[in-house]
Amino acid sequence: MPELPEVETTRRGISPHVSGRRITSVTVREPRLRWTVPEDFARQVAGTRITSVERRAKYLLLRGGAGTLMLHLGMSGSLRVVPSGTPPAAHDHVDFRFDSGRVLRFNDPRRFGSMHWLTVDPESHPLLAPLGPEPLSADFDGGYLYRASRGHRVAVKVFVMNARVVVGVGNIYASEALHRAGIHPRRPARRIALARYEALAAAIREVLLAAIAAGGTTLRDFTDSDGRPGYFRQHLTVYGRAGEPCGGCGTPLGHEVIGQRATYFCRHCQR
DNA sequence: CTTTACGCCTGACGGC
């Protein structure tokens, strides 16, 4: 399940292979993704030279001269760089062939991913325009979270997972960051003081940066066939560990559904 | 406006 760290790792992994290269052809084997890929998608994208690979939230932006290729990995999507001629496997839905002879291959079993061809400024696209700041940017800090949370009575975990508040904080890292910051996931967002939001903003940054570092080591070679089972797990202190002792106090970790999502926390350390 | 529920999909898993 690609969270921000995996998307960022993917960005870093594919960038050297596609930056400066021209897309010579596009093959769409399965257009039924999150939004159906239009008939003329392949024709529009073909011929573009990619100048840079950027990321906004969990969207990858492959910028080219004539437009921008915007990709989302959903929850089961992945991108891989393979040699030309590599036979497609199951769920290999789209190929972008480059003038280097390599192929950028999009695989997505659950098809929650998406791809768009944008000829306008990506930031003005309806999917990107409403998004909050990047958690690793200077715009994001405790003061921002504090101000944004005033008047919001939703649980703080729901609040920080809202992409209009801050992007890229997925379900796993929300639990992890709240535990690190000592904040109970059910606490109403408006009932948390500035100092605690500063701790939370720092925790979100730290957890994401640590995960990016871990993803970087695990997903170094994108031409490899799969082989990355549970690379997150070893770094997780609460997620998926219901019943195990809290690393801080030893109290068995709890598991509840908050906002329709599995949530893990310590009822003793987190208030 | 804020908040909540739903649905898209498939693989994994548990029960029988």
Next chain:
DNA sequence: TGCCGTCAGGCGTAAA
């Protein structure tokens, strides 16, 4: 062993 029901999970969208 095999079949089947259940559920996770990002996130846009409809509904409340």
